[in-house]
Amino acid sequence: MTIKPGKPYPLGATWDGKGVNFSLFSENATKVELCLFDSSGQNEQRIVLTEETDFVWHVYLEGVLPGQLYGYRVHGPYEPQQGHRFNPQKLLIDPYAKLVSKPLEWNNALFGYKIGDPQEDLSFNDQDSAPFVPLGVVIDTSFSWGEDSRPAIPWHKTIIYEAHLKSLTKRMPGIAEELRGTYLGLASEPVINHLLKLGITTIELLPVHQHVDESHLVEKGLTNYWGYNSLYFFAPELRYVVKDSKLDPLAQFKTMVRTLHSVGIEVILDVVYNHTAEGNHLGPTLSFRGIDNCSYYRLVSDNPRYYMDFSGCGNSLNMRNPRVIQLIMDSLRYWVCEMHVDGFRFDLASALARELFDVDKLSTFFEVIRQDPVLSQVKLIAEPWDIGAGGYQVGNFPVGWAEWNGKYRDAVRKFWRADLGMLAEFASRISGSSDLYEQSGRKPYASINFICCHDGFTLLDLVSYNQKHNEANLEDNRDGQNENYSWNCGVEGPTDDPHVLQLRLKQRKNLLSTLFLSIGVPMLYCGDEMGHSQKGNNNCYCQDNELSWVNWQLSEQDEELLQFVCELIKIRKTEPVFQRRKFFHGRAIRGSEVRDIRWLDVNGELLTDESWNAGYIKSFGVYLAGDMIGDIDEQGNQVLGNSMLILFNSSESPLSFTLPKRREEKPWTIVFDSADTEFSQKEKEYPGGSSYMLKERSIVLFRGYRLNEAKS
Secondary structure: OEEEOOOOOOOEEEEOOOEEEEEEEOOOOOEEEEEEEOOOOOOOEEEEOOEEEOOEEEEEEEOOOOOOEEEEEEEOOEEHHHOEEOOOOOOEOOOOOOOEOOOOOOOHHHOOOOOOOOOHHHOOOOOOOHHHOOOEEOOOOOOOOOOOOOOOOOHHHOOEEEEOHHHHHOOOOOOOHHHOOOHHHHOOHHHHHHHHHHOOOEEEEOOOEEEOOOHHHHHOOOOOOOOOOEEEEEEEOHHHOOOOOOOOHHHHHHHHHHHHHHOOOEEEEEEOOOOOOOOOOOOOOOOHHHHHHHHHEOEOOOOOOOEOOOOOOOOOEOOOOHHHHHHHHHHHHHHHHOOOOOEEEEOOHHHHHOOOOOOOOOOHHHHHHHHOOOHHHOEEEEOOOOOOOOOOOOOOOOOOOEEEOHHHHHHHHHHHOOOOOOHHHHHHHHOOOHHHHOOOOOOHHHEEEEOOOOOOOOHHHHOOOOOOOOHHHOOOOOOOOOOOOOOOOOOOOOOOOHHHHHHHHHHHHHHHHHHHHOOOEEEEEOOOOOOOOOOOOOOHHHOOOOOOOOOOOOOHHHHHHHHHHHHHHHHHHHOHHHOOOOOOOOOEOOOOOOEOEEEEOOOOOEOOHHHHHOOOOOEEEEEEOOOOOOOEOOOOOEOOOOEEEEEEEOOOOOEEEEOOOOHHHOOEEEEEEOOOOOOOOOOOEEOOOOEEEEOOOEEEEEEEOOOOOOOO
């Protein structure tokens, strides 16, 4: 091994075929040591980095090969009151490590201070943490991607399937035991067949960055199952790796992406850059805290011993530091360029926009992404809230971003729960939420519509429980949201009552129909297409067991619902009116007498202002004109399609609905009624002006074939 000065860029450990360049940013360090270990993680060799350029410490080691294990010891003042927490007895993981050697092993030596000391973090712990921390692994980036290309699904044609990789695959029939809960398991034939059967275009994976299980969970025998406790922003999670595979962990992840791409499915990653696993001032010293606490974290200005916390997890990354912005951008580009993912969903994204204290949609974070030639071209989705003051920012993110629309979720849940006064809000949400997005120049795809997601009740639990039941989390049922806008259909939890079971099935059909017939981008939560239950637990973040793992033993009702969802998605993908790229205007277009959208009362007439303002209305219809879409396709042709009529009734009483008349006396053809067991197969026709008996708590879809085309 020959030691040379090396270069400050790129950060991290970079193998060039002859040796490895190591570089680490630390503005306030006084000395940095690179620590090399043998393949067993022992026999530490320390190399002092004598070269420092613009606060980047670097060295080149000729002869070092991929597979080399390494870490850092960083020297400097230990002055928590001043924001400095350097402690060279703590071995630190490289923030740019592309792979780590093992999971973290909790031990008191991981803490920079003495556990139990009356001075708490003001004390100094000289125990060596090296035996307990993961080590960075030098990687070889070569991989045969073949003809891999991004599916590049347009936003208006995107259908997202949110899934935890292990939950989806752990109990799925047909997957080899060793592949269950792994990257390669997600790429297996049974999973691919299910995704293709559904018709989704994009899978959004809960965090797959290497993360840390909090010590308090480990002590209870639990884990951070969801993974929202990242520390390694470049390294794939080892717990999803097949141990005895010929493929290394990175190759396994890349194989998963390549396989999904080969069948036209995009991969979006849920990423957590708002905080790290090092926690608050009493947390462990694992990486950033010991490398340069002042640079990497937001500290309380008048008492930098403590951390600003917008995530509820103890700390917040310092988005005002250019090197922190660089770290996040480098991580994102790595996952796009090297790992070929197609986009990101940003956990608690409001926290990333807090340059001072308030959320700023013109913050550096957004501006840097907007001008980036790589990141500006992938799908970017914000979870538009955090726990800080003013953190709820639905509708306020800049152009180029889509958002999880929490207002859509709440309005749809309340409408089908039969809450009063929901007509106007519900109508706004299902028609694209133009009130949130149009004025700022954004399009309907800015709204990611969802009924359920990983955080909260599953769809079956939403119609089966009035209250959360999180006792299994061992927090005395204090965790999780208290208000879920759920309705148990008359019985709390499991029941054998056939009437209640049928009502729950119909309610799920109503909710899912609303989702896939709404304007915007629909997101389906894994397992909701069948009937997965978490037994009323609305916060399964720590449940790596059958509460979280999707149950593939389907009942007759599960089979019925699955087929119903497949048909719903097929309708969405084939009917252009549900794939609009522009908002509705509710008025005639280009002199035509036909409006692009019409809101109807039960008599088939336009809703009056009095009706809109009446708080008791729970039944109405919406007419979507297929020849008034106003979009142009890729070939420059006007987008034309069938007109669609949707009837909603969330009340407890059936009613007669008068169907609106069509031009040239053309009839309506029923597509489905959620009160029936299956989709209509006979294309039954109903003339305009005729009545349809709309059953209680149901949704009905009619198709109006284009005037100049026959049925197809």
